[in-house]
Amino acid sequence: MTAPSSPAHPSPGPLPEGAVASGSLARETASAGDILRKGLIYVPGVLLLLAVGYLGKVVAEYVPHTAYVIWAIAIGMVIRNTIPIPKVFLPGIGSYELWLKTGIVLMGAKFAFQNILAVGGTGLAMVVLEIALSIVVAAYLARKFGLSDKLGSLIGVGVGICGVSAVIGATGAIKARQEDASYAIATILIFGAVMVFLYPFIGRIVGMSDIHFGYWAGLAVDNTAECLATGFAYSEGAGRVATVVKLCRNALMGLVILFMALTYARRGMTAEVTDKARFLWDRFPKFVLGFLALSLAATFGLLAQESVKAMADFSKWLFLLTFAGVGLSTEFSRMKAGLKPFAVGFVVEALVSVMTIGMIYLVIT
Numbered sequence: 001m002t003a004p005s006s007p008a009h010p011s012p013g014p015l016p017e018g019a020v021a022s023g024s025l026a027r028e029t030a031s032a033g034d035i036l037r038k039g040l041i042y043v044p045g046v047l048l049l050l051a052v053g054y055l056g057k058v059v060a061e062y063v064p065h066t067a068y069v070i071w072a073i074a075i076g077m078v079i080r081n082t083i084p085i086p087k088v089f090l091p092g093i094g095s096y097e098l099w100l101k102t103g104i105v106l107m108g109a110k111f112a113f114q115n116i117l118a119v120g121g122t123g124l125a126m127v128v129l130e131i132a133l134s135i136v137v138a139a140y141l142a143r144k145f146g147l148s149d150k151l152g153s154l155i156g157v158g159v160g161i162c163g164v165s166a167v168i169g170a171t172g173a174i175k176a177r178q179e180d181a182s183y184a185i186a187t188i189l190i191f192g193a194v195m196v197f198l199y200p201f202i203g204r205i206v207g208m209s210d211i212h213f214g215y216w217a218g219l220a221v222d223n224t225a226e227c228l229a230t231g232f233a234y235s236e237g238a239g240r241v242a243t244v245v246k247l248c249r250n251a252l253m254g255l256v257i258l259f260m261a262l263t264y265a266r267r268g269m270t271a272e273v274t275d276k277a278r279f280l281w282d283r284f285p286k287f288v289l290g291f292l293a294l295s296l297a298a299t300f301g302l303l304a305q306e307s308v309k310a311m312a313d314f315s316k317w318l319f320l321l322t323f324a325g326v327g328l329s330t331e332f333s334r335m336k337a338g339l340k341p342f343a344v345g346f347v348v349e350a351l352v353s354v355m356t357i358g359m360i361y362l363v364i365t
């Protein structure tokens with residue numbers, strides 16, 4: 001009689017409950033460890049941002065009639081362009097855009113929603129004209145200077161909407177060369193750094209009010225960080241107006257880039273956009289929604305005054321990191337990247353500056 005054969009590899013029974021729990025705990029611990037390690041790489045750079053920003057704040061207290069914004073950016077620029085910065089600091093320095101967007105969201109608690117509608121409503125028509133002028137003039141000048149159409153489009157969308165973010169978004173949408181994107185980004189960053197210092201100087205010579213200057217900075221300065229820096233360098237009120245106007249420009253980024261993508265697709269220079277709604281959502285700056293949500297919550301009394309004050313105070317510290325990051329990210333060597341794109345950018349920036357200041361004095365009383 002043959003004994004029943006037993007399987008060569010008996011299937012294991014269910015694991016004890018404790019073993020399952022300990023395995024899950026081990027995975028969670030490993031995951032937490034990974035997050036901690038990834039977070040730690042930002043610490044040196046963030047501490048440098050804090051040190052530079054705070055130094056700018058201290059200097060501003062000893063130099064009359066100057067804002068910490070200017071000093072934080074200036075000190076950062078001097079460091080970046082005179083001292084080789086070790087790689088360990090670079091991830092944290094690059095995080096300044098996160099602090100910028102978080103600061104903008106928190107600042108929404110200080111804005112009455114009806115004021116946002118008033119400023120945004122008045123500014124929207126000017127924003128559309130400013131964007132159209134930037135794109136048309138950049139396209140025309142790019143051809144005159146012998147540059148590619150796509151490089152002209154990148155410069156136009158960068159100047160017209162929100163600087164580097166718009167350039168990056170448009171590069172993929174119209175299948176532009178990475179070299180063209182680099183030229184456009186370099187142009188935007190250099191002029192953004194110049195505007196932070198030049199615009200407040202011009203504003204004071206002309207005698208612009210906080211409202212007029214805020215609209216001007218919001219309409220004419222490209223990158224969001226540099227735009228807010230320019231506005232707040234003039235005054236608190238100008239900075240608040242510049243923030244709302246700039247967010248109107250940012251909110252139109254998806255529509256403008258979609259229009260560009262469709263235009264190039266019709267010319268057979270890029271692929272057709274199939275899911276237009278997804279395209280728009282992917283390119284919509286989500287922090288604008290956070291800003292509006294907090295403004296609505298504060299307007300309807302859903303936030304305690306202590307909470308509003310705490311968020312406003314914290315946003316100022318985040319902007320301290322932001323403006324230090326702008327300075328530490330500005331490399332003047334980028335100007336060597338290409339003189340023709342730089343010349344196109346200069347003419348477009350100059351025309352936008354003159355046109356917008358004219359519109360503001362005609363429309364804003």
